[in-house]
Amino acid sequence: MWIEQRLWTPEGGWTVTETSPGKASLVLYFAAPGALTPESILADLRVAYGNAPILGCTTGGEILGPEVLDDSIVVSALGFDKASVRMASRDLSDVSQSRETGAALARELAGEDLRAIFILSDGTKVNGDSLVAGCLSAVTSDVVVTGGLAGDGARFQTTAVGCSDAMRPGRVAAVGFYGDSLAIGHGSFGGWDEFGPPRTITRSAANVLYELDGEPALDLYKRYLGEEAQGLPGSALLFPLSIRPSGDDAGAEVVRTIVGIDEEAKSMIFAGDVPTGHLARLMRGNFDNLVDGAGRAAEAAAAIKGPSLGLLVSCIGRKLLMGQRIAEEVEIVSDVLGKEASLMGFYSYGEISPHGFTGKCELHNQTMTITTISER
Structure with a gap:
């Protein structure tokens, strides 16, 4: 598996932080609201990665490597040697559709070699609990389900998700990961x-x-x-x-x-x-405990050895509370996962991950959740 990462900032435009050797199997991006138009983001990624599946959402802050960013767009392109991916999406017109939406996405992605599902959802028009429950009802218990709810800074007005098209509100999208060559890790802790x-x-x-x-x-x-x-x-x-x-x-x-x-x-x-x-x-928050919680999430997700992508979904509430110290929670994750892990992520309105204590996948708030993806 190879990973290429890109960063867009208002000052520097697009830069490539890691380069790829071939055709991308999947492109993931997380974008600050208003950084670029949804159409421009999609067009730029199409120039870079052709017809690869592209999944992304708006954020309350972005993560790339050990850094926390604002007003940026972070991108990771993955190339698998043996594994494959498939995407699905649905539009929500009412929060009451949340459970059926989750079930419909999971049914569309179901397959004998399905290893994991990563979900991105509109963050203001969904019941995250019902969405997760619907998804779990349509897959076997060995499928790892993780993801997050899109953000809109601290405004809680409009969020958007894109699924190989321009991001738009009311969207729920998911990518399924398939194949025995995949190694998937996960961790979720709070620290409040x-x-x-x-x-x-x-x-x-x-x-x-x-x-x-x-x-x-x-x-x-x-x-x-x-x-x-x-x-x-x-x-x-x-x-x-x-x-x-x-x-x-x-x-x-x-x-x-x-x-x-x-x-x-x-x-x-x-x-x-x-x-x-x-x-x-x-x-209530305690800075040291919140950082320690991020470290515990990383320890739980760190079973993978060798090159991997670490997807970090942390809560906007943690970012608002910790202020300038927010980078500490990402730095400890980087230290725990090691130099072979390429990190990206976003600050969300809700985190989806198996519970660190019970093991049951749930919607969380105010946690750091981590999904690690690698190929053996």
Whole structure:
């Protein structure tokens, strides 16, 4: 397997950071909103890589090598010796279509030698939990499913995905990786600290939380945030919730990010489901623990030896909290995966990966997730 990487910046245009020896099997790109028009990105990649399958999305920040970037476009072209890929896409007109969309994509990509699926989805018009559940319902348990929800900086307005065409909103696309020659690794960890007592979700509907312990959820949340509540919903990225089924062991939690609030209903809207009966706790960031979480994700994904592509999907909330220190989480991943790993990635509105504790693929928020791809 070979890997070629490219970078576009407003100052320097396109530069090639690693060069290829042949025809690309797959091209992946992650682009800052407005860096170039979707049509221009596609045209430039077609000039470079011909008719190769091209998959990409908008971001909340870009990653290439050990660096975190803004206002850029990062690209990795892969050439496989034996393995193959196939892509599929669907358009969402309503969030209620999320589960069937995931199932339809997985059915289209299903095959005896399918090893992994990498999904990119619109980040504002989808229920990520339902999308993942639909995908898992249509593939065997040995297929690794990872990916992420497209970003739009910290604006949460419009995201877009491209699947061998110009990026557009409302799109969900996936690429399937096929063949016994492939080695796929994955890891996902957060590093956020819980605070306050665990509370029971007493009323919710899908991804909308109405009550915790019988109290309006938004009222309770504002009380804990104090002065930070004045910055809602944006400040909520810095104070996510961990949720887990009542009775499950500690460590089985998933993190949920608030993407909107309803002052009239006193409710909070999350990027994924918050089921009634689950336990919830507030969380806050600790820089050292967040960096350590990225390192643990890399350790879990580092089983592959030799040249590999490391796909990093980290949460926009981590980037906003860590500020200038955000490069530290990518640097530790680079150190753990080693010099033979070529890194690229983006900051997302949701991360898709098997859970680091339970092994079940889920939608995550506020995590660093890593997928490593190599060919034996």
